[in-house]
Amino acid sequence: MSTQPRESSEIIIENLSLSFGTTEVLKGIDLVIKPGEFFSFLGPSGSGKSTLLRAIAGFGPTPEGRILISGEDIARLPPWERNVGMVFQSYALWPHMSVAKNVAFGLEERKVPQAEIDVRVKQALDLVDLADYAHRRPSQLSGGQQQRVALARTIIIEPRVLLLDEPLSNLDANLRIQMRRDILALQRKLNLTTIFVTHDQEEANTTSDRMAVLNNGILQQVGSPIDLYDAPANTFVASFLGTANILKGELKKSGKSSAFISQKGMEIPITKPLENTSAIAIRPQNIHLQPPGKKKTANSFDFKGVVSEVEFLGETLRYSVTVGNESILVDHSHRPGDIIFSVSEEVNVVFAEDQFVMLQA
Ligand SMILES: Nc1ncnc2c1ncn2[C@@H]1O[C@H](COP(=O)(O)OP(=O)(O)O)[C@@H](O)[C@H]1O
Ligand SMILES: [Mg+2]
Structure with missing residues (x-):
C-alpha cells in the first residue's frame, strides 16, 4: 500500500431519498464533498446519519437519487463494487483471527498474492502504530487498539473514500480525544476523502473541514464548524450547535x-x-x-x-x-x-x- 498522498475522490449526492417500507428517513439530500475533505455528518440520534453513510457504502435499501464518486454513479452498485471503506461502530473484528489476519482479510478475498499481502499488512499496521501487535487476538487489545485494527483493515484495500460511523463511541473520554487526532492525522497523510458520522458536536468541530447537520432525514446546513456556529441557518442548527437564546x-x-x-x-x-x-x-x-x-x-x-x-x-x-x-x-x-x-x-x-x-x- 502506498502511504504517499494520492488522487482523492469527490462525492456528490443528488436528490437522495430513502425509505424503510413506507417510512421515508432521508429526504432529498443534496451534498458535495470535496476531494480530500474530512467531512462530518452531525445530528441527533435517529436523524439519518448512519442511513446516509450506509447508502454511500451500499448497505440498506436502494435509495432514489444519485451518489457519484469521482463522477461515477454508484447508487445501485453492490457494496463490493464501490471501493469504499467503512468502519463500523462495533469494529466487527473476527475474534478467532490474529490482528494481522484481520487486516489481511480484504486482500485475501481479493486474491492478492501472499507476498504482497504481507508487505501491505505491515505497512497498514505501521500506519496505525500496531506493528508489534500483529500476532495478538482482538480480545487481547484495548478498545483503542481494536479501533486502530478496524481502521487498518479498512485502509489496506485503498478505498476511494473512508466512511466512519461513530468510530469513537466505545472509547472513554480521553482516548476519544487522542483517537480523533490520530484518525485526522491518518486521513491527512493518505489525503483520503473521509466522512465521519457523529452526534457529538465537539468531535465534529475539532476534526471537520466542513460538516452537514441533519435532522429528521433533512439536511439542515453545510459549512465549516465556525461558519455554522456563527451563522446558523435555522433555529435547529442554532440550538444543536451549542447554546443559543432563540427569540421567536x-x-x-x-x-x-x-x-x-x-x-x-x-x-x-x-x-x-x-x-x-x-x-x-x-x-x-x-x-x-x-x-x-x-x-x-x-x-x-x-x-x-x-x-x-x-x-x-x-x-x-x-x-x-x-x-x-x-x-x-x-x-x-x-x-x-x-x-x-x-x-x-x-x-x-x-x-x-x-x-x-x-x-x-
Ligand atoms: N433497518 C431499519 N428499518 C427501519 N427503520 C430504520 C432502520 N434503520 C434505521 N431506521 C430508522 O431510520 C431513522 C434514521 O436512523 P439512523 O440513520 O440509524 O439515525 P442516526 O444514525 O442519525 O442515529 C430512524 O428513525 C431509524 O429508526
Ligand atoms: Mg447512527
Whole structure:
C-alpha cells in the first residue's frame, strides 16, 4: 500500500431519498464533498446519519437519487463494487483471527498474492502504530487498539473514500480525544476523502473541514464548524450547535426604522432587517451584563433585567436574566475579581446587532 498522498475522490449526492417500507428517513439530500475533505455528518440520534453513510457504502435499501464518486454513479452498485471503506461502530473484528489476519482479510478475498499481502499488512499496521501487535487476538487489545485494527483493515484495500460511523463511541473520554487526532492525522497523510458520522458536536468541530447537520432525514446546513456556529441557518442548527437564546417573533417596520418584536414583547431595533425573519438567535457569550446606571455602550442595546439564576461552571458564570417576559441566558467568562451579580439584582443586558443572527421560518 502506498502511504504517499494520492488522487482523492469527490462525492456528490443528488436528490437522495430513502425509505424503510413506507417510512421515508432521508429526504432529498443534496451534498458535495470535496476531494480530500474530512467531512462530518452531525445530528441527533435517529436523524439519518448512519442511513446516509450506509447508502454511500451500499448497505440498506436502494435509495432514489444519485451518489457519484469521482463522477461515477454508484447508487445501485453492490457494496463490493464501490471501493469504499467503512468502519463500523462495533469494529466487527473476527475474534478467532490474529490482528494481522484481520487486516489481511480484504486482500485475501481479493486474491492478492501472499507476498504482497504481507508487505501491505505491515505497512497498514505501521500506519496505525500496531506493528508489534500483529500476532495478538482482538480480545487481547484495548478498545483503542481494536479501533486502530478496524481502521487498518479498512485502509489496506485503498478505498476511494473512508466512511466512519461513530468510530469513537466505545472509547472513554480521553482516548476519544487522542483517537480523533490520530484518525485526522491518518486521513491527512493518505489525503483520503473521509466522512465521519457523529452526534457529538465537539468531535465534529475539532476534526471537520466542513460538516452537514441533519435532522429528521433533512439536511439542515453545510459549512465549516465556525461558519455554522456563527451563522446558523435555522433555529435547529442554532440550538444543536451549542447554546443559543432563540427569540421567536417578527419584524415590524415603522417609517425608516425596523424592530424585531419577540412574542414575549421584547423589542430589538434592527438597522439591517432580513425579510421574513421569524426568530433571532443570540449566544449567551455574546450578551453582557452591566450594573444599572452604567453609561450605554455605543452601537449596542440596553435592556433592563433582573437576575433570576446564577450558575458557576468554572470557566464561565451562566446567568438567567428576566427581561420583561423573556428569560435570557448570559455567559460571562470568569476571572477572579470580576463583578458577580446575584439573584434578584437589577442589571442592564447589553448586546450589539452584529452579535445576533436573524433566522427565517
Ligand atoms: N433497518 C431499519 N428499518 C427501519 N427503520 C430504520 C432502520 N434503520 C434505521 N431506521 C430508522 O431510520 C431513522 C434514521 O436512523 P439512523 O440513520 O440509524 O439515525 P442516526 O444514525 O442519525 O442515529 C430512524 O428513525 C431509524 O429508526
Ligand atoms: Mg447512527
